[in-house]
Amino acid sequence: MPEPRPCGPLSRYASIYLALVKNSAAREMGFKSNFLLWIVVDLLWFALQVCFISVLYLHTDNIGTWTKWQVVLLTAASNFIQQIFQALFLVNLTNLSELVRQGKLDFLLLLPANTRFIVSLRQVDLGGLVNASAAVAVMVYAAHQLDLHPSALQVTGFVVLCLLGVLIHYFLMTLLAATCFWTVKAQGIVWGYYNLFNIARMPDEAFQRGLFKTFFTLAIPMLLVSNVPTRVLAGKLESPGTLVLMLVMAVVCGVFSELGWRASLRRYTSASS
């Protein structure tokens, strides 16, 4: 047995994650046709959204100031964020309630690594990455239709903001999934999160000032998650304040998420076997 090399926590977690990815890939390849069919399912739903926009714009030219291809760009960006989120986190968070119900969380708590890290990243859904690239293709096409020539800074900003969007989804979904420590069966609640994705791909100007818009900007920032990156890419950003707002909201969600997670874990009582 070779001696384990002493290494920093970052490279240790990187190597753990690499092992998890390999494990997930092996698992997925065990059911190849199923893996491919899930990709088809997600592509179909994405196509459905684009269809909806095309039908809407048969009857109108603008939603607020958003034109057809700008909304397509928004939908694709939103789908991109959703797919990355799905690839990294979604399965793990939906499985949390089963771990709690069956008491399997015991084993994860005993592992010599951060429990939240293991719980959140245990499985990687590689199909999500394939679908994310389909979303990128649609974005490129929409940008071409809009005759956009984004600068390197814009593209970088877009990517960073998208990742921030993924994190916001992750923070909020963790809070939601953690309710299973109280209710045990939280699957309905977790799937309810899909409904929030539906809002994230709506152009923000579809909502006039009001409770709805305020709530989904300042409490659950769904109207920032995809709208802000898209605005940056399409050169539609009205003020840099929006960027700061998204950043602040990400931090706030992160703090609440960690506090909520800790409070939930304290409730865990295992299950008799």
Next chain:
Amino acid sequence: MRKYWHVISIGVQNNLAYRVNFLARALFGFVPLLAMLYLWRTIYEGKGGATATIGGFTLAQMISYYLAVQIVDALTAVNEDDWAIAADIKDGLISQFLLKPVDYLWYRLCLFSAGRMTYIGVVALPLTLFILCFHDHFMLPPSWSQLGWFGVSLGLTALLQFLISYTMAMLAFWVLEVSTFIFILYAFEYLASGHLFPLNILPPWLQEVMFYTPFPYQLYFPVSIYLGEATGPKLWQGLAMQVFWVALAYCGARLMWARGIRKYSAVGG
């Protein structure tokens, strides 16, 4: 007959255990609906407000459409019945039905109705409150007879929804994982049944194509009766088509079951 009443009563009790889940599902479901209604309001305002029409609908009709969809959905949508059936087949739980004098299709239909009854019991209040928030725009059926036909069509819709899901779940006899197939069908249903938007905003040729499929009869048709769109010959033809699709789906369900049973084998127990 008594045994099936018993199934319904057990089904209701089982479902009541998940009432919080039902409530959460319903409440979360209102969020995208609300977003959709705001989206349409903004589009109508861009076109000149209350007098503008899209696909022949005024804003009030459009809002009523989406609200009526919610009502039909609450009363008739299949909720995890397909997954439960597939799991029964995969786990070998259907073996007992081959031995008992209980017909599996009727048994499942009873559980489906029990599920719907419980669901309505839980969401009736929040749904009513939600609709009341839009009372300015919400329209009732134009006449009592129209309301009556709406009820008849609802019954057929529920049967069609159930039978199609049942038939799809029968795929579990042949494939390990049926969810993908169910989701693919669901995507088509979502569009072609008029869940996402009323079918009359589609280009006319596409509408015509849709009406050759069973999907509009799973949702759009009862809603159009409710709104007073389908009257006279359109109503009769639609109802006849609905009966036709229900009969076809019933035959499909029976056929798939008969085929599947020949292939079925259970281990242990």
